[in-house]
Amino acid sequence: MAELATSIRRNAIGLGLFAIITGGTIAITQVMTAERIQEQAARAEAQALFEIIPENRHDNHLLTDTVQLPADNGINANDPVTAWVARRNGRPTGLIMPVVAPDGYSGNIHLLVGLNMRGTVLGVRVTSHRETPGLGDRIETKKSDWIHSFTGRSLGDPAPERWAVRKNGGAFDQFTGATITPKAVVNAVQKTLIYFREHRSDIRDILNEPASPRSTPLTPEEIAGQTPEREHS
Template sequence: MAAVRQSIVRNAIGLGMFAVITAGVIAVTQAVTAERIADQIRRAEAAALFEIIPEQQHDNDLLTDTVELAPDPRLGNRKPVDAWVARKEGRPAGVIIPVTATEGYSGNIRLLVGIDPDGEVLGVRVTAHRETPGLGDKIELRKSAWILSFNGRSLGNPERDEWTVIRDGGVFDQFTGATITPRAVVKAVRQTLDYFRDHQQLLLGDDV
């Protein structure tokens, strides 16, 4: 009986150690993966900033000239985020606002929305998403030119009730077999324009 008890104890200790080691490996893997994903998002954002407002259109350090935005449901942010301000000869040339479209088909869609001082969209880029390959991923510029359809748009162009996809009576194309994704992005961009209208002085300062 003593031998049996010793065997049980050894097995229990072995299983316990295995569980601890496995949990540790999983935790480390998750931490490394999360850090890698965050770094990829930061790189994507940095590249997208200069696609939306090219360097020749501003003379300040776009990466460091920022303004902190409090959480707001229109931006989909649950914690403060930084918006980037572009300036030319000291005057604001535009602002790029990080936005989360929370109604994507497969989860949140991270966007950057550039807006000029007059409230017109300078450009929109997707920096992270989990939408269906071949369908919803057409929101990426490298997959289709759909995201460029926001360029030059504003709250009055189109009218508010047309700020949706064609299937819902709007002016923006949907994708064949994927309506939820573009619908979510269109809504997020419109809400960002609403936010800009209500917080223009915060975003661009007193020089507007």
């Protein structure tokens, strides 16, 4: 009996040590993995920012020039919107806003939407999603050029009723076998444009942008930075 009790204690101690070591290893792995994921996400986000507004179209430090815009349930739940600001000679020339499309096929689709100060889309990029590989993932630039179809668009181009996929009478292509994903992105971009229109006065005040038109004409470089050529869908 004594030997059996001793054996049980040894087994219990061994199992306990194994559980402690295993738990510690898992915890360390999770921390290290989380850090790597955050770093990769930050790099992807930075790359997307400069794809939307290239460095030759602004002279400020885009990654650190951020502002807090009013919260709006339409684009980012009820949290304030942290937007990146592009400036040239001190004047704001564009904004890039993080936007969530909540109605993707497999959940939230996270986007960056860039607008110039006239409310025209400079570019859109997807930063994270869980859409179906081979179908919904065509919203990524490495899978197709579909996301570029928003460049140069505005609330009036196309008309409001045409902000939809072609299957529903809209101006934007859907994917073969996947309509929900592109529809979610189209809706999110349109809501971003509506947000910009509705909060235009607040945004102008936050950016200290003059309300009246400037007295001198824009340079060709500034025009190129603010009015992108639209890529038709």
